[in-house]
Amino acid sequence: AWNRIAALLALAAIGLHLVSRYGLHHGPGAASLPLWVAIVAGGVPLLYALSRQAWRRQFGADFLAGLSIATAAIMGELLVATIIVLMLSGGQALEDLATRRASAVLRALARRMPSIAHRFEDGGQAAARDIAVNDIRVGDRLIVYPHEICPVDGTVLAGSGTMDESFLTGEPFRIRKVAGSQVISGALNEDAALTLVADKLAVDSRYARIMRVMRAAEEQPPAIRRLADRLGAFYTPLALAIAAAAWLATGDAMRFLAVLVIATPCPLLLAIPVAIIGAISLAAKRGIVIKRPVVLEQVGQVHTMFFDKTGTLTYGEPVVTELVPLGGADAEAALALSASLEQFSKHPLASAILGHARAGGLALQPVENIRERPGEGLRGSVGGHSVTVTGRKKLPAAQAAALPPSLSGLERIVVVDGAPAALLRFHDRPRAESQSFIGHLAPKHQVRELMLLSGDRDAEAQYLAALVGIQDVRAGLAPEEKLAIVRERTAQAATLYLGDGINDAPAMLAATVGVAFGQSSDITAEAAGAVILEADLGKVDELLHIGIRMRRIALESAVGGMALSALGMVFAAFGLLPPLWGAIGQEGIDLLAVLNAIRAAAPGKVLRDF
Numbered sequence: 001a002w003n004r005i006a007a008l009l010a011l012a013a014i015g016l017h018l019v020s021r022y023g024l025h026h027g028p029g030a031a032s033l034p035l036w037v038a039i040v041a042g043g044v045p046l047l048y049a050l051s052r053q054a055w056r057r058q059f060g061a062d063f064l065a066g067l068s069i070a071t072a073a074i075m076g077e078l079l080v081a082t083i084i085v086l087m088l089s090g091g092q093a094l095e096d097l098a099t100r101r102a103s104a105v106l107r108a109l110a111r112r113m114p115s116i117a118h119r120f121e122d123g124g125q126a127a128a129r130d131i132a133v134n135d136i137r138v139g140d141r142l143i144v145y146p147h148e149i150c151p152v153d154g155t156v157l158a159g160s161g162t163m164d165e166s167f168l169t170g171e172p173f174r175i176r177k178v179a180g181s182q183v184i185s186g187a188l189n190e191d192a193a194l195t196l197v198a199d200k201l202a203v204d205s206r207y208a209r210i211m212r213v214m215r216a217a218e219e220q221p222p223a224i225r226r227l228a229d230r231l232g233a234f235y236t237p238l239a240l241a242i243a244a245a246a247w248l249a250t251g252d253a254m255r256f257l258a259v260l261v262i263a264t265p266c267p268l269l270l271a272i273p274v275a276i277i278g279a280i281s282l283a284a285k286r287g288i289v290i291k292r293p294v295v296l297e298q299v300g301q302v303h304t305m306f307f308d309k310t311g312t313l314t315y316g317e318p319v320v321t322e323l324v325p326l327g328g329a330d331a332e333a334a335l336a337l338s339a340s341l342e343q344f345s346k347h348p349l350a351s352a353i354l355g356h357a358r359a360g361g362l363a364l365q366p367v368e369n370i371r372e373r374p375g376e377g378l379r380g381s382v383g384g385h386s387v388t389v390t391g392r393k394k395l396p397a398a399q400a401a402a403l404p405p406s407l408s409g410l411e412r413i414v415v416v417d418g419a420p421a422a423l424l425r426f427h428d429r430p431r432a433e434s435q436s437f438i439g440h441l442a443p444k445h446q447v448r449e450l451m452l453l454s455g456d457r458d459a460e461a462q463y464l465a466a467l468v469g470i471q472d473v474r475a476g477l478a479p480e481e482k483l484a485i486v487r488e489r490t491a492q493a494a495t496l497y498l499g500d501g502i503n504d505a506p507a508m509l510a511a512t513v514g515v516a517f518g519q520s521s522d523i524t525a526e527a528a529g530a531v532i533l534e535a536d537l538g539k540v541d542e543l544l545h546i547g548i549r550m551r552r553i554a555l556e557s558a559v560g561g562m563a564l565s566a567l568g569m570v571f572a573a574f575g576l577l578p579p580l581w582g583a584i585g586q587e588g589i590d591l592l593a594v595l596n597a598i599r600a601a602a603p604g605k606v607l608r609d610f
Contacts, residue, residue, distance in 0.1 A: 003089045006042035010086035013038035017079065035078040042085040043069045063236055068260045075257050077579055113186065113207055117151040118143045120195075133202045140198045144189045153205040154196040156181045161192030162348055174348035186502065191346060235562050239263035239569060246573035255575060262568035262582035271557035271593035278601030279550035286607070287533040288543050295529035297554075299513050299547035301494045305447050306486060306507065308499030309454040309464055311535070312517045313438075314428040318349055320356035322425040324404060326413075334414040334422035336362040337387045341380045344370050349412060352426055353389075388415040395420065408459030427463060433610075434468040437537040440610035445544055449489070453482050455503055482507040498540060515540060541608040553600045561593035 013034035021031035043066075050066035066088075072081035118128040120141040128143050133151045136142070141157065144150050150163070162174040165187040174190065177183060183196055186207035202208060243259035246252075276297075280290045290296060310316050325331035339357035342350040343364060357364070370380040377390025389412055392400050399420055403413070409427040413420050441447040451472040454461040461475035474485060486507040489495050497504065497511035500518050505527035508514025516528035518535040532539045568585050571577040577585065 006038075006045070006089035007086060009041055010038040010082050010089060013082055014079070014086065017082075032078050035082045038082045038085055039069065039073050039078065042089055043073065043081070046085070046088065067240075068263070071257050071260050072579075075253070075579075077257065077261070080261055080579065114149050114151050118145070136198050136202055138198055138201060142196055142198060144183075144194050144196065146189055146191055146193060148189050150183050150185055150187045150189060150196075151205075152185050152198045152202050153200045154183050154198045156183060157195045157197055159192055159194040161194055162190045162346070164188040164190060176348060231558055231562070238566070242569045242573050250575070252575070254579060255573060258572035258577055258579045258582045259569050261579050262572050262577060262585055263565055271561060271590075271597040272554045274594050275550050275554040275557060275597040275600040278598055279546050281601050282603060283530070283543065283546050285603075286539065286542050286546070288539055288546070289531040289533065290529070291531065292529035295513050296547045296550045298494055299496065299530075299544055300445075300551050302445075302496040302513060302544075303447060303493040304449040304451070304489045304495045305441060306451050306453050306482075306489075306495065306497040306499075306511065307470070308497075308501060308504050308517075309452060309456055309461055310428060311500040312498055313434045313452075313464060313468055313537075314430050317429060318352045318410065318426040319429040320352055320424055321409065321427045321429075322423075323356075324423040324425070326403070326420040326422055329416065329419070329421035331422040332360065332362065334416055335360070335424070336364070337382045337385060337416060338389045338412075338414045338422070338424070340364045340367050340382045341370065341378050341387055341389060343367075344380075345372060345378050347372075347378065349410065349426060353412070353424065356424075385416050386418065389413070390415065408457070408463040428460065430464055430467050431535075431537060433537045436610045437541065438469045440541075444609050448493075451485075451489075453477055453485060453507070455479075455482075455501075479503045479506050483510055486510045500535075515543065538608050538610075541610060545604065545607045545609070549604050550600045553597060557593040557597040560596070561589050564589045564592070 016034040017031050020026045020034070021028070046066045047070060050063055053063055069081045069084050069088075072078070072084070113133070115133055116130050117133050117136055119131050119136070120128050120143065136152055142151070142154065146161070156177050156179055158179060160176075160178045163177050163183060165175055165184060175181075175187075177194060182199075183194070184207075185202070185205035239259065243256045243263065246259055247256035273293075276293045279296050280293065283290050283296075307313055323331045323335060325334075335353070335357050339354050339362065342353045344367065365383045368381040370378075372378045377388055377394055379386075379388045381387070392403055392406070392411070392413055395403075395413060395415070403420065404423060407425065409425050411426065412424045414422040414424065438450060441450065449472070450470050451474065452461055452465050452470045454473075454475045455477055456475060458473075458475040461473050465471070465473045474481075477485075482504070483506045486495060486497055487510045490510060490512055494512040496513040496515060497507050498515045498517055499508065500516060504516075508516065508527040508529075513530070514528040516531045517540070518532065530543055532543070568577060568582060568589070572582055
């Protein structure tokens with residue numbers, strides 16, 4: 001907020017000075033009063049920060065700008081000092097406006113978690129009463145209504161329905177809950193009221209643990225050196241050396257000021273923010289929201305990329321991947337019978353079975369006597385046959401022993417007239433572009449390490465990794481385990497984490513670049529530095545290209561401007577460029593640098609290359 005105030009104050013001061021001096025023809029003293037106000041208000045905080053940097057031996061671009069402000073003010077060049085205040089505070093204000101604090105992630109987490117729970121009193125004989133979530137005790141009987149968030153970890157006592165746990169666990173499918181099922185805090189109850197007993201206090205439940213991991217990630221962000229700081233690290237000592245040499249050789253302090261004025265790193269302070277803002281605008285037009293501008297500087301330097309599985313490299317929806325005939329039966333006929341039943345079911349796998357049958361052109365038949373008791377599977381009469389769709393654990397021991405071995409993914413058994421007729425295997429379907437996207441990262445973007453980090457089961461993660469071409473797979477990970485892996489790699493090289501679930505948010509904060517994929521979670525979007533609004537891996541590639549192009553244009557503008565300034569410093573050191581003409585020359589250099597930086601807003605010829 002102070003940067004915006006200082007920028008506006010400096011702009012107003014310059015306007016008042018020009019009107020007073022040249023419009024109203026006031027004397028230099030009266031006309032300079034607004035400039036002094038801007039210099040004191042904007043310069044004093046800057047000089048305080050400058051002194052702290054000097055104490056830590058950090059001499060970046062803003063150090064030289066602060067020194068220029070102080071020197072210009074001491075030598076009476078107030079307009080020059082105020083212009084530098086405007087450039088410095090204005091550039092920082094632009095970046096502040098484009099940046100959201102990471103603490104917003106914790107606020108988003110807190111907003112999502114319910115503050116009220118419904119507890120049965122008097123042993124469940126009375127109606128449920130609303131209580132604060134923090135008042136829940138272990139052993140309390142609670143009811144979670146449809147479309148509510150589960151407040152604590154617990155066990156279902158009564159009711160049957162589905163819960164969406166994908167944002168928390170990484171499991172891609174809606175999970176059916178019946179009596180005896182475990183439920184976790186933060187999961188969304190979808191279609192039926194569930195009565196449960198609290199197994200943990202709210203502060204000890206899964207969702208609260210993620211919040212603690214998130215807070216730890218926020219308190220230890222990755223150390224990132226900005227582009228302007230790296231360039232300023234060598235430019236600042238060079239400018240100071242030339243200015244000091246000119247002063248010492250001639251004894252003329254005006255030469256010291258002249259060198260500093262022409263050396264003021266406005267190409268760094270203006271051209272780089274302008275290039276970043278232009279790239280932010282271009283990304284927005286492509287459906288990519290840049291929340292932290294530093295992402296654009298870093299994304300082209302990434303050497304390690306982490307991927308979540310569910311909803312990122314996959315669609316997050318189960319599909320039938322294998323249909324196995326059993327006992328010599330006609331598997332397609334069994335599929336048609338099961339699909340006829342599933343059109344009346346709310347089971348999470350029902351749509352996958354229906355979709356597979358329709359894709360094969362199978363006709364559905366009339367159904368009678370449908371029954372779907374919790375834990376017993378789906379039963380009914382179809383075309384004169386008794387049909388059951390269930391799991392292998394529900395079959396008699398002799399029939400279960402004759403089945404093929406369990407593999408990765410989920411499965412369902414179709415039983416026709418008492419005999420197993422077909423086995424259906426399900427997997428989370430990989431995105432059509434996943435393999436080609438993964439395959440092009442090393443040759444096109446010099447990404448040296450690719451890693452799949454998933455909360456899903458190892459068999460599922462390995463199955464997907466083999467399809468898309470990732471060798472390094474870490475599965476069954478809790479959020480804190482993902483965070484530890486990302487921190488370790490980020491300490492070695494620039495990293496990018498791509499994910500879409502709440503359990504990905506801490507790792508996103510710890511990575512050099514965190515990218516949220518799709519619009520599935522506001523919490524994940526808050527944690528990320530960039531948000532891909534459309535669930536398309538091609539947009540991730542566009543982000544890489546936009547960042548690489550922005551960095552190249554920013555370097556052209558900054559380095560080109562500094563080269564011209566260095567030439568001007570030589571002239572100033574030899575007394576050929578007084579401070580006034582140095583300020584005019586610096587403005588011309590700034591104009592050229594900014595005009596070149598504006599090109600970052602224009603789309604390049606190639607924004608994706610796979």
